[in-house]
Amino acid sequence: MTSIVEFIQAHQMVIAQLVLILGIFLMLQISAAVMVYFERKIAAWAQQRYGPYLVGPSGILQPIADIVKLIMKEELRPKSADTFLFYLAPILCATAAFAAFSVVPFGAETTFFGLLERPIGLQMTDVNVAVLVLFAITSMGVYGIVLAGWASNSKYSLLGGLRSSAQMISYELSYGMSLAAIIMLAGSMSLRGIVDMQAGYWFGFIPKWYVFIQPVGFFIFMTAGVAETNRAPFDFPEAEQELVAGYHTEYSSMSFALFFMAEYINMVTVSAVAADLFLGGWHGPFLPEYLGWIWFLIKIAALLFFYIWMRWTLPRYRYDQLMEFGWKWLLPLAVVNLLVTAAVVLGAGW
Amino acid sequence: MTGIYFWVLAAVTVMASLGVVLQRNPMYSVLLLIVSFGGLSGLYITLNAPVVAAIQIIIYAGAIMVLFLFVVMLLNVPTEDPPHGYHARLLGGAGPRWFGAVLAVVLMGELVFALSHLASTPLPSGTGNPTSIAQIGVRLYRDYAFAFEVTSVLILLSMVGAVILARKES
Amino acid sequence: MLTEPTLNHYLLLSAVLFSIGTVGVFLRRNLITILLSVEVMLNAVNLTFVAVDRYLNTVDGQIIVFFVMTVAAAEAAVGLAIVIALFRHKETLNPDAFTNLKW
Numbered sequence: 001m002t003s004i005v006e007f008i009q010a011h012q013m014v015i016a017q018l019v020l021i022l023g024i025f026l027m028l029q030i031s032a033a034v035m036v037y038f039e040r041k042i043a044a045w046a047q048q049r050y051g052p053y054l055v056g057p058s059g060i061l062q063p064i065a066d067i068v069k070l071i072m073k074e075e076l077r078p079k080s081a082d083t084f085l086f087y088l089a090p091i092l093c094a095t096a097a098f099a100a101f102s103v104v105p106f107g108a109e110t111t112f113f114g115l116l117e118r119p120i121g122l123q124m125t126d127v128n129v130a131v132l133v134l135f136a137i138t139s140m141g142v143y144g145i146v147l148a149g150w151a152s153n154s155k156y157s158l159l160g161g162l163r164s165s166a167q168m169i170s171y172e173l174s175y176g177m178s179l180a181a182i183i184m185l186a187g188s189m190s191l192r193g194i195v196d197m198q199a200g201y202w203f204g205f206i207p208k209w210y211v212f213i214q215p216v217g218f219f220i221f222m223t224a225g226v227a228e229t230n231r232a233p234f235d236f237p238e239a240e241q242e243l244v245a246g247y248h249t250e251y252s253s254m255s256f257a258l259f260f261m262a263e264y265i266n267m268v269t270v271s272a273v274a275a276d277l278f279l280g281g282w283h284g285p286f287l288p289e290y291l292g293w294i295w296f297l298i299k300i301a302a303l304l305f306f307y308i309w310m311r312w313t314l315p316r317y318r319y320d321q322l323m324e325f326g327w328k329w330l331l332p333l334a335v336v337n338l339l340v341t342a343a344v345v346l347g348a349g350w
Numbered sequence: 351m352t353g354i355y356f357w358v359l360a361a362v363t364v365m366a367s368l369g370v371v372l373q374r375n376p377m378y379s380v381l382l383l384i385v386s387f388g389g390l391s392g393l394y395i396t397l398n399a400p401v402v403a404a405i406q407i408i409i410y411a412g413a414i415m416v417l418f419l420f421v422v423m424l425l426n427v428p429t430e431d432p433p434h435g436y437h438a439r440l441l442g443g444a445g446p447r448w449f450g451a452v453l454a455v456v457l458m459g460e461l462v463f464a465l466s467h468l469a470s471t472p473l474p475s476g477t478g479n480p481t482s483i484a485q486i487g488v489r490l491y492r493d494y495a496f497a498f499e500v501t502s503v504l505i506l507l508s509m510v511g512a513v514i515l516a517r518k519e520s
Numbered sequence: 521m522l523t524e525p526t527l528n529h530y531l532l533l534s535a536v537l538f539s540i541g542t543v544g545v546f547l548r549r550n551l552i553t554i555l556l557s558v559e560v561m562l563n564a565v566n567l568t569f570v571a572v573d574r575y576l577n578t579v580d581g582q583i584i585v586f587f588v589m590t591v592a593a594a595e596a597a598v599g600l601a602i603v604i605a606l607f608r609h610k611e612t613l614n615p616d617a618f619t620n621l622k623w
Contacts, residue, residue, distance in 0.1 A: 085377070129483060132404035139412025143384070146416070150377070150423050158423065169416055189483055356525040360533050367537055367560050371544035376552050383556050390563055397530070397574040402582050406566075409589050414559070414596050418552065421600045425607050427552055454543040461535035470526055481579055489579050490586065501590050508594035515601035518608070 021124050028101060032264040033063040039308050046312040073253040078153060081250065085151035090251065090258035093144030097265040100137040103130040104272045105192045107282050107293035122293060123192070130191045131179055134273060138175075138228065141266065142168050145230075145247055148259070152250040161247035163319055164230055164237035170326040171227035171234075177334035178221040181341040182210060182277050191273070195281030209280040216337045218278045220330060222303075225270035227326065229263060232311035236319045271303035272296075279303075355396050363389030376427045380418050387411040398480045530571035537564035551603050551613045555596065562592050 008015055037052070037060065044051030052059035077086060107122030127133055142165045149161015186194040200208045211218045227234040237247065248259045275281060279299045282292030317325065366386035373379045387410050394403035421427075490498060537560060544557025566585045573581030603613065610617055 082377075085381075127400070128480075129400050129404055132401065132408065132483075136404050136407035136412060139408055139416075142412070142416055143419075146419055146423070147381075162420065162423065165416065165420075169413065353524050356529065360529075364533070364536060364540070367540045370556055370560060371540055371548065371553075373553075376550060376556075379553050379556050383559065386560070387563070390567060393530075393533075393567060394570055396525075397570050399570050399573070399582055402566075402570055402585055405586065405589065409593060410559075410563075414593050417596060417600060418556065421604060422552060425604065425613070427550070427613055450543065450547040454539060454547075457542065458536060458539040461539060462532060465528060465532050465535055468528055468531075470528055481582060485579050486582060486586075489583050494583055494587075497587060501587055505590060505594050508597050512597040512601035515598065516604045 017124075020122065024101065024124060025098065028098060028265050028268065029261070031268050032261045033067065035264040035267065035304065036063045036066060036260075038304075039311075042305065042308045043312045046309070067257070070253055070257045075253045075255070076250070078250050081153045082151045085147050086250075087255065089144050089148035089151055090248075090255040090262070091144075092147065093141060093262035094258045094265075096137055096141035096144060097262040097269065100134055100141070100269045101265070101272065103127055103133050103191060104269065104276060105195065105281070106272065106296045108289045110290045128188075128190045128193075131183060131189045131194075134191075135172075135176055135179065139169075139172060141262075144259075144262065148251070149247040152247070154250060157247050157249055160237050160249070164247055167230070167234065167237065167319075167322060167326070168228055170323060171224045171330070174220050174326065174330040174334040175224035175228060177331070177338050178214075178217045178224065179277070181214060181217045181334075181338050184338075184341055184345050185210060185213065191276050195276050195283070198280040199283050207280055207283065207285075209278060211278040214278065214337070214341065216333065217341070218274070220334050220337060221274055221278065222270075222306075223330060225274065226307065226310065227322070229266040229270060231263075231267065231307060233314040233316045234322055235311075236316055236322055267304060267307055268300065271300045271307070274303055275299040355392065359389045359392040359396070362386075363393065376422050377419075380415060380422060383418075384411050384415050387415070400480050401483050401486055402481075527571060527575045531568060534564045534568040534571070537561075537567065549614050549616060551606070551615055552600075554615070555599050555603070559592060559596070562588060 040062070041051035041059070052062035055061045055065050077083070102124040105123035110122065145168070146161055146165045149158045149164070152158070152161075182194065183189055186197045188194060188197070194210075198208050198210060202208055206212065226232075230238055248256060251259065275296060282296040284292065284295030284298075287294060363386050366382045366389060369382035370379045370386065373382060387406060391403040391406045391411075394400075394406060541557045541559075541561035541564060544560065545554050548554055548557065566588055569581035569585050569588075573579070606618060607613060
């Protein structure tokens, strides 16, 4: 028994890191389940009806019922579909969604009340080009959708997949430009560095968050993020499912569940990155530094509520309106934002 | 420690590139090329160039390959037909394939021979400092600013050209 | 076999990749696969640049890689547009089918 304890003591940094990675993985999956529940509840509140309320106290166990149902369903595959690609597509989507969260920090460096000899940051890894890595993995998420549309071997799936991926790569440009403006302000590409630049207050009570310096950038980032995750009002390729069919029409059971889990986790990642970049990450009043992750969770929850609220309130854009908005309005706005930020940073010597 | 990373990534890259060249179905070729880009990105990281590695994934694997994938899907590219005609019957039915394979082995043999007779030049010891984006930014915008501007004009030209070339004649 | 990779290893790997790409350009009879093989060749060259960069401890090679990637993107875009135009004309991607300029 003591040898196990000694072993853990000797390799504590590695084991702490592994425990952290496992914890983040489980947290993301649970967040997907929680999102399923809250989406339906908030949709119900917006539409003045009860949401799920039968399963468990006020319907809390509804996601578990959903998951069990999805596991028990029959796994169908169209006969002429390309088997390997058909099963690879949801795996790619889900992998990219999980991997994007690996560089997002969510807490200050902590030693877990003195258990560890050196403080460890609450994130999977601290890369000093974290923003670029995030962007790269988001670009890889497009492939899951494209392959899903192709491998289903059905006209409507193909069109849905093409439209969805075209939308995602169009909005990636504005996404990247708003990121570039933040990097200019912060002078660092590491997400932890950017959050650390947002500590402190001006005049004693206004926190030094970048959303106050870059409101346009925040708007661009959130809009592009909503479009990237194919959520309303930019979810025409998905809503085609109601009209005709979307890229995941031929999928059932766990493959379908993987697609939706990937979508919710992408939402969580976009919210987490927005909270890190614009809303000051884990800095907040009243709580000590090592409990900063509570503030982080509150900020993510607020952004996710905003996401769900938008879906059930706004009508959706038609596809050509969506593409026109992305290229002709959002991209020039992002470029102007970048230019103005650059001018101010140079001129005011920030 | 870099040793094992290099060998694994090199093996992945070479296997994937061979797959690109030998696969019949162009969709699989594109996907294997993406894998090969991933391998190369890992090799760039072992060479202390994390910025180039990230840019490789963003531009090559994330944008250019999406373009290829779109074209393959839109054109519904058929798998390649086997060789037929006069040339396929040269060399007793072996055709250009075998001849080409032999030439390829000769080319690779020559390059390997030439390069293995270089003096063994070890890379500077230690892990060194990964190149920061600040260094690249300074060099790019100060010393190579003209090339940067010209490249942006080039991309604009190619964008206009691609739109015009692919337009339907109406 | 698990020796520390030297510059020679990287150059050799780059040579192998380059020859694989060349083989692809010469032997494949599908325009898109030819373009993909050209990309393989460009990547082999990129690897050489970055490897020599590490050896000489400069940044210039990575800047050149940046430009190579950009030019490759431009070339892929125009090349694929031409492929689309050709396919629309003749419904095939076999380069042997486009023989109008042959005497």
